[in-house]
Amino acid sequence: MGKERRLIGAIGLILLFLCLLPLMASDYHVSVFLDLMMWIALTESWIILSGYTGYISLGHSAFFGLGAYLMAITWTHIPYGLGVILAGLLSTAFAFAIGFPFLRVRGPYFVILTLGLTEFTKFLFINLEIKLGGTVGRILMMTPGLHTLYYSILVVTAIATITAYFVKNSRFGTGLFSIKEDEDAANAMGINTSLYKWLAFGISASFPGMVGAILALRRSYIDPYTVFSPIVSFQVIVMAFVGGLEDVEGAVVGAVILTLISEALWARYPYTYMIILGIVMIFIVKFMPLGLVFPIKRRILMRRKGKDR
Amino acid sequence: MSLLEGFQVSKNFGGLKALYDVDFAVEQGEIVGLIGANGAGKTTLFNVISGVYGPSSGHIRFKGENITRLKPHQICQKGLGRTFQVVKPFLNMTVLRNVSVGKLFGRDRLRHRKDAERDAQQILEFVGLSEKADIPAKELTLAHRKRLEIARALATNPELLLLDEVLAGLTPTETDEAMVLIREIRESLGVTVLMVEHVMKAVIGVSGRIFVLHYGEKIAEGTPQEIAENPTVIEAYLGERIEL
Amino acid sequence: MDLTRVLQIIFTGLIIGGIYALIAVGLNLIYGTMRLLNIAHGELIMVGAYVTYWLYMLYGVSPLLSMVLVVGLSAIIGLLVCFFIFLPIIRSSKSITVLESNSLLVFFGLSFIFTNVASLLWTADIRGYSYMTRVIHIAGVPLMYNRLLALGVALFVCLACYFLLQKTMLGKAIRALIQDREASQLVGINANFIYLISFCAAFGMAGLAGCLLSMFYEITPFMGLPYTIIAFIVIVLGGLGNILGSLLGGFLLGLLETIGVSVTSPGLRPILSYSVFILIILIRPKGIFGRGVY
Numbered sequence: 001m002g003k004e005r006r007l008i009g010a011i012g013l014i015l016l017f018l019c020l021l022p023l024m025a026s027d028y029h030v031s032v033f034l035d036l037m038m039w040i041a042l043t044e045s046w047i048i049l050s051g052y053t054g055y056i057s058l059g060h061s062a063f064f065g066l067g068a069y070l071m072a073i074t075w076t077h078i079p080y081g082l083g084v085i086l087a088g089l090l091s092t093a094f095a096f097a098i099g100f101p102f103l104r105v106r107g108p109y110f111v112i113l114t115l116g117l118t119e120f121t122k123f124l125f126i127n128l129e130i131k132l133g134g135t136v137g138r139i140l141m142m143t144p145g146l147h148t149l150y151y152s153i154l155v156v157t158a159i160a161t162i163t164a165y166f167v168k169n170s171r172f173g174t175g176l177f178s179i180k181e182d183e184d185a186a187n188a189m190g191i192n193t194s195l196y197k198w199l200a201f202g203i204s205a206s207f208p209g210m211v212g213a214i215l216a217l218r219r220s221y222i223d224p225y226t227v228f229s230p231i232v233s234f235q236v237i238v239m240a241f242v243g244g245l246e247d248v249e250g251a252v253v254g255a256v257i258l259t260l261i262s263e264a265l266w267a268r269y270p271y272t273y274m275i276i277l278g279i280v281m282i283f284i285v286k287f288m289p290l291g292l293v294f295p296i297k298r299r300i301l302m303r304r305k306g307k308d309r
Numbered sequence: 310m311s312l313l314e315g316f317q318v319s320k321n322f323g324g325l326k327a328l329y330d331v332d333f334a335v336e337q338g339e340i341v342g343l344i345g346a347n348g349a350g351k352t353t354l355f356n357v358i359s360g361v362y363g364p365s366s367g368h369i370r371f372k373g374e375n376i377t378r379l380k381p382h383q384i385c386q387k388g389l390g391r392t393f394q395v396v397k398p399f400l401n402m403t404v405l406r407n408v409s410v411g412k413l414f415g416r417d418r419l420r421h422r423k424d425a426e427r428d429a430q431q432i433l434e435f436v437g438l439s440e441k442a443d444i445p446a447k448e449l450t451l452a453h454r455k456r457l458e459i460a461r462a463l464a465t466n467p468e469l470l471l472l473d474e475v476l477a478g479l480t481p482t483e484t485d486e487a488m489v490l491i492r493e494i495r496e497s498l499g500v501t502v503l504m505v506e507h508v509m510k511a512v513i514g515v516s517g518r519i520f521v522l523h524y525g526e527k528i529a530e531g532t533p534q535e536i537a538e539n540p541t542v543i544e545a546y547l548g549e550r551i552e553l
Numbered sequence: 554m555d556l557t558r559v560l561q562i563i564f565t566g567l568i569i570g571g572i573y574a575l576i577a578v579g580l581n582l583i584y585g586t587m588r589l590l591n592i593a594h595g596e597l598i599m600v601g602a603y604v605t606y607w608l609y610m611l612y613g614v615s616p617l618l619s620m621v622l623v624v625g626l627s628a629i630i631g632l633l634v635c636f637f638i639f640l641p642i643i644r645s646s647k648s649i650t651v652l653e654s655n656s657l658l659v660f661f662g663l664s665f666i667f668t669n670v671a672s673l674l675w676t677a678d679i680r681g682y683s684y685m686t687r688v689i690h691i692a693g694v695p696l697m698y699n700r701l702l703a704l705g706v707a708l709f710v711c712l713a714c715y716f717l718l719q720k721t722m723l724g725k726a727i728r729a730l731i732q733d734r735e736a737s738q739l740v741g742i743n744a745n746f747i748y749l750i751s752f753c754a755a756f757g758m759a760g761l762a763g764c765l766l767s768m769f770y771e772i773t774p775f776m777g778l779p780y781t782i783i784a785f786i787v788i789v790l791g792g793l794g795n796i797l798g799s800l801l802g803g804f805l806l807g808l809l810e811t812i813g814v815s816v817t818s819p820g821l822r823p824i825l826s827y828s829v830f831i832l833i834i835l836i837r838p839k840g841i842f843g844r845g846v847y
Binding site: 171174175177178181182184185186187188189190191192193 | 359361380381382383385386390391393397398399400401402406409410411413414415416418420421422461462464465
Binding site for chain 1: 656662782828834
């Protein structure tokens with residue numbers, strides 16, 4: 001019991017710190033934490049489907065872009081908060097709409113299918129933009145201030161992390177993990193795998209939608225090439241793998257590590273950063289497919305068991 | 310009314326007739342054996358019964374209800390459990406958690422992990438895997454994995470259990486132990502058993518009734534004695550008379 | 554629509570189809586022998602294109618000579634990638650699905666490395682050069698020599714590949730491995746050697762395709778992915794593991810695409826190809842992709 005109380009205490013402190021940050025720190029630091037939380041939200045939501053069921057998705061970018069575009073279209077027509085929520089709902093609806101046929105595809109074919117989805121969506125929006133407006137790219141004026149966006153992301157990230165945690169420890173989560181271990185056996189055990197995958201897909205998709213909406217306001221400019229870029233999906237995957245596909249803490253760890261690297265490199269050497277990402281991806285898949293967090297947790301558990309004896 | 314019945318079940322894969330007009334019935338409380346050469350259609354029949362795919366024609370009734378078009382998880386909910394020929398444990402989960410999955414999602418549909426694990430412990434005791442409860446399934450030997458497979462299927466609280474070659478790859482001692490377990494499943498739990506097997510000593514020793522598939526067709530049905538003496542069966546499968 | 558226009562469409566379709574066939578055959582070789590989906594295949598095209606470009610622009614090396622150099626270079630890259638990255642992964646993988654998914658991610662990582670190294674070295678600016686642009690008229694249709702060259706080379710290499718597969722011992726071994734990995738190892742075929750050969754050949758052909766393309770298309774670090782997608786469509790439609798199918802399928806798809814674009818608009822090309830891509834994965838023919846136990 002003491003352990004749980006300490007954990008909740010630690011989380012509370014972190015949340016308190018994050019809430020107070022804008023009052024204490026410069027805009028630059030607030031910006032950094034905003035970015036960090038954005039990645040945490042994206043990664044936590046990604047593992048709900050891809051980490052827990054093993055259906056690796058490159059489609060997170062598609063929902064991200066969708067959310068960004070919804071915000072771009074509805075901005076100044078509806079309240080900001082409503083726009084974010086609608087972006088999340090739209091993404092989930094889209095995920096639910098394509099979910100059943102998409103999730104019947106397994107393994108690496110699902111991966112490239114979702115890549116195809118993201119690219120298709122990107123070119124669809126490019127063509128639509130050209131048809132409708134002539135230009136590809138939208139500017140958003142009079143966007144909310146940095147602090148507003150910061151607190152919005154904080155809320156979304158908190159919800160994403162809590163969702164990932166509760167799903168993992170729920171009966172639903174056990175079903176998802178069973179699907180990952182052996183989908184056919186899971187079916188034979190009474191798990192409605194189609195339904196479970198579909199639900200995980202929909203839940204997972206809502207967060208990139210909301211994050212995309214907030215980010216559209218932050219950048220004040222969006223275009224299909226950036227918001228539907230596979231770089232978003234790829235970074236999320238690397239963060240998840242680095243941290244550990246099934247670990248809620250892992251997503252945070254992965255996001256922190258990669259944000260640190262990108263802070264050092266992105267501004268001046270963006271290509272170098274991407275190259276490092278690629279190398280990290282290959283390295284992790286080959287040598288540490290379980291990520292960083294799980295082996296560490298296991299070692300701590302072993303040591304504790306040893307002490308009890 | 311029989312517990313499980315199949316009417317003119319046929320299954321084609323492209324041009325290949327895997328099953329052809331197979332009629333069968335399993336009564337409550339029986340242990341029925343299903344034998345035949347490799348490729349005779351035994352696992353195909355299991356897959357059709359358990360909903361992995363539907364038959365090309367014919368239908369299946371379970372407790373009087375037509376289950377032909379149901380999906381595997383629905384059939385599990387109806388009370389029909391199965392094991393797989395190549396065992397499929399949840400490798401990275403502990404033995405206990407493997408079995409508790411059956412408790413959570415099978416007919417009992419328990420809500421909470423604690424309850425599921427408590428009930429799962431009982432099943433583990435029944436199959437003799439209690440000491441292995443906290444071990445990851447990937448560290449089990451084949452014989453223990455087979456028992457885990459059975460335990461997991463039992464956890465779904467079935468009325469009928471389909472066993473697909475659970476004795477393959479076992480040593481004679483392990484085979485004897487498994488045979489005892491199968492009998493106990495019927496005696497203590499009241500679960501009806503339909504088992505595919507190649508190990509003749511076991512099928513004959515445990516089954517009350519046997520039916521034989523050959524190239525997708527049922528060629529014989531009867532008591533172990535009758536089957537062992539049946540000339541068609543001997544020619545097609547057994548090779549020679551078996552002394553009982 | 555007059556005859557000249559029709560013939561022009563057909564020729565253009567065949568020319569681009571030849572490139573597609575070249576790329577698809579390579580992709581299918583890797584898939585057929587190793588069951589790996591090389592999503593970085595297009596990046597080799599890009600490398601081939603850039604190498605040809607720089608050799609021509611900096612040293613005046615004719616693309617005809619570059620072809621040989623590029624094939625060699627790409628084959629070496631293939632050798633290194635296979636030996637250092639994929640052979641160890643195949644050795645240590647516990648299950649096939651894990652192997653396939655993880656390999657895909659590795660290829661994806663490679664793809665990122667390639668495109669960004671190219672961007673770093675050569676910037677993201679669009680490049681191009683002119684070579685063999687003299688025009689010849691065939692049946693009233695004006696065609697540039699460079700495109701005819703591309704068609705000729707692509708056709709030659711694909712047919713050579715096909716005959717090698719059909720007539721030589723090595724080719725038979727490759728076909729055996731595609732059909733049944735375990736059985737072919739039982740009869741003494743060295744799987745690892747075949748894997749290396751497949752990678753080298755596939756990467757070499759991709760590099761060659763890039764060299765050919767560089768003569769008349771623009772070059773950017775990101776030019777690769779669309780070709781990967783198309784190659785993938787070709788190999789699914791032509792049959793996974795079916796080399797002849799990829800050959801014919803490449804040409805057919807080139808024709809279809811050119812016809813399609815001529816009746817609609819070029820801007821729709823990516824949407825069309827990605828729609829087809831998504832659809833064929835969703836409606837995949839049974840038994841080709843199935844990963845179930847049965």
